[in-house]
Amino acid sequence: MTASGSELEERIRALLDARSANSSICPSDVARAVAPDDWRPLMEPVREAARRLADAGEVEVTQKGAVVDPGSARGPIRIRRARAD
Secondary structure, X not given: OOOOHHHHHHHHHHHHHOOOOOOEEOHHHHHHHHOOOOOXXXXXXXXXXXXXXXXXXXXXXXXXXXXXXXXXXXXXXXEEEOOOO
């Protein structure tokens, strides 16, 4: 299954819109929503889409609740709407 970057970005936005303002999503949530039976190959493309949205200021990428640089984050991440804090 191939999904375009813009499709993945839209799916991230849609999943975040469906949750409370303080909630986050896992990249696997996005991958599974796009390709339920073959989602693993989409994990890196979803992370790339999250990085683009973070660079645009739309989302924040977190690890253990702390905002991290999405370009250097390794391991499990979460994606949430950008907060004004």
